[in-house]
Amino acid sequence: MLPLVALVGRPNVGKSTLFNALTRSRDALVHDQPGVTRDRNYGVCRLDPEAPFAVVDTGGIAGEGVHLETQGLAGATARQARSAAEESDLVLFVVDGREGASALDDEILAWLRKTARPTVLVINKIDGMDETTVRSDFARYGFSDVLAVSAAHRQGIDELLEEILARL
Ligand code: GDP
Ligand code: MG
Numbered sequence: 001m002l003p004l005v006a007l008v009g010r011p012n013v014g015k016s017t018l019f020n021a022l023t024r025s026r027d028a029l030v031h032d033q034p035g036v037t038r039d040r041n042y043g044v045c046r047l048d049p050e051a052p053f054a055v056v057d058t059g060g061i062a063g064e065g066v067h068l069e070t071q072g073l074a075g076a077t078a079r080q081a082r083s084a085a086e087e088s089d090l091v092l093f094v095v096d097g098r099e100g101a102s103a104l105d106d107e108i109l110a111w112l113r114k115t116a117r118p119t120v121l122v123i124n125k126i127d128g129m130d131e132t133t134v135r136s137d138f139a140r141y142g143f144s145d146v147l148a149v150s151a152a153h154r155q156g157i158d159e160l161l162e163e164i165l166a167r168l
Contacts, residue, residue: 002044002054003168006085008112009094010104011059014124018094018151019043019057022161047161053168058084082111090167091119092160097126097134097148101141109141118167121146122160127153 005022007015023043046052058081085091093112095105112119121143126134127150135146147163149156 002052003089004054004056004087005045005090005092005164005168006081006088006117007055007057007059007092007094008081008085008108009059010096010102010108013094013096014151015057015059015094018092018122018124018149019055021151021154021157022047022055045161045164047157048165051165051168053089053164056084056088082115085112085117086115088117090164091115091117092122092164093119093143094122094124095138097123097129097137100134100137119143120163120167123148124151126150127155 007019009015022045041057043055043057044052045055091112093109095101121138121141123134123138123146126148131148135148138146145163147156147160149160151157
């Protein structure tokens with residue numbers, strides 16, 4: 001069985017964009033039919049063909065439009081995100097570098113700590129941002145491993161891949 005990496009984070013931070021960046025090759029993007037793979041939650045990252053791993057996007061597990069904000073952390077989405085995280089070998093805690101740390105990020109981090117899975121902080125949307133400023137905003141979370149990426153522009157994905165593979 002492939003090792004499993006879970007993408008966890010509040011809505012709109014770019015989990016699905018990162019999922020696509022990790023699991024879709026250029027060829028797959030061209031050949032995919034719109035709507036067929038869009039809502040897929042599990043995929044395989046083959047960016048390093050020698051070291052494939054499974055990826056789960058926990059955000060869409062209970063379907064589109066179901067948000068942690070409206071459901072609360074006791075809701076079905078949160079429960080399923082939690083069990084996906086618990087089953088994973090590595091969690092990527094994804095946050096939004098443009099918006100900075102929010103109360104919901106704090107809350108998600110609190111339950112992530114309870115799962116005690118190895119976790120890497122991934123600050124997304126750093127395109128056009130000052131990386132030092134963005135990183136300092138999340139410094140209080142105390143992560144030793146922090147990756148700054150732009151999933152939409154495939155920026156920092158190689159470094160992220162390297163970090164993931166070193167942890168699996
Ligand atoms: P999710 O709810 O966490 O799955 O977030 P999505 O992947 O659906 O992305 C939410 C929004 O953020 C979309 O409008 C994306 O186009 C945008 N987004 C995602 N990644 C980036 C990024 O790296 N940079 C910028 N500027 N926008 C991004
Ligand atoms: Mg999503």
